[in-house]
Amino acid sequence: MAGSDDVVAEKGGERASDVIKTVMVVIAMQAEALPLVETLQLVEDEQATIFPKGAPWKKYSGDLDALNVHVVIPGKDKSLGVDSVGTVPASLLTYAAGVALQPDLIINAGTAGGFQAKGANIGDVYIATEFANHDRRIPIPVFDKYGVGTMEAIPAGKLIKDLKLKEGKLSTGNSLDMTLQDEEHIKANDATVKDMEGAALAYVADLLAIPLISLKAVTDIVDGNKPTVEEFLENMSMAASALSRTVPLVLKYVSGKSVADLSS
Template sequence: MAVNGDRKVQTVLVLVAMEAEAMPLINILDLKEDIPQRIPPPAPAVSYSGSKHGIEVHVVRNGKCQLHGVDNVGTVPAAVTAYLAVHEFKPDLVISVGTAGGFKSKGAAIGDVFLATAFANHDRRIPIPGFDKYGVWRVDALAAPNLKAALNLKEGVVSSGNSLSYSQEDWDQMTAIGAAVKEMEAAGISWVAHLHNVPFIALKSITDIVDGDRPAQEEFLENLHSAAKALQDVISPVLEFVAAKSIKDL
């Protein structure tokens, strides 16, 4: 996407799907829940605001499903939350933060934090000319080589889908796009960022190994706490690095 490289980062929007991922970030950043909510009902999103390293920081999680009482996950809630939050907070930079599966063939290990280089869908298969590329929706992340180097982050393509498990067709698509990370939100958010021409990056902490030999749900539940802690450890240094810098200097 074409963004204004001279734009200074003064307001950062951090989007998180699950409460278990969001609360460690909110606590370490000492943010307060917005009351009344700045993203009003019926949207279930919950926002928290404050300042850190001299910039405005807003963390928004997707909230809970009214029917089932669990976190709203997947690309649809992520895109809806992102759209409403971008309109409300008008950020200079959007960051998708969350846990994910990683590919050991791409160097991923449990607890690693990856910086996205691009976003794509692996489960939107539309075999019609034009719609095929639209379905995959591959788009580059904001290039942030200085941030990667400063924090010693791993990097790779983030692939999104709406299932924790995957089919053979999903696997083939993830292989084709060179996915290093598999998760359920970032491609949806990237569509919103593209619409609004706002710089977008993603930080994903690895809970499970996609090309490993254990069921993803077992590893996810086993490693969710430690992966969330890895995100907690990285978020403040990331915000400190981006604060008041020009987009082109990231």
């Protein structure tokens, strides 16, 4: 069995032993991102020349301790004016920004549904230990495993312990609600939280050989009594505030360290 150092090397390549100097934070929704942008006093790059012309994507940049920090978001849908949520916009943004900025670490920060059966509460912030999909159902041998796409997160046991973060497996799908089939697959994934982009970003980060940390604040209890949409909207602001407190703690923690330092 590979040790934690071997897993880090596989996930981050040569970057694992390098001191973290540049961090790219990917956030799906503007309401999730702006409290953090304000907390970190980041400045919007209105030209955003690193992005394709016409893309609605946004980038906010600044410094924190010894870190160069960039927050990138997919922006608003051109036709409907709502946040460009889901796996496709997040993947495209992460790939383009990752190639252009060459960060030493990617952080995916956002909101998620949590399962009370796994101990999740509204406002909890989780760090993902594993990623999987629950809505890519391909019932053909081998393709079925590809559809789920299970990936381990980089080992970050020391970071989790020192910052007293909760940890759990993350399951990703492109719907806010949960069908019975989704529920079956989420249970099979042994997930504590579910979101709409995490596993896709893990795939892109692995493709680019850039280490990824995923932080998710719980907005709704999926297996609770309240309707998901109602609870999500009710708790969005509070969850965004939780992220604006937690992400800076993680950034300060990783500053001056290597990815390998996060595990031991």
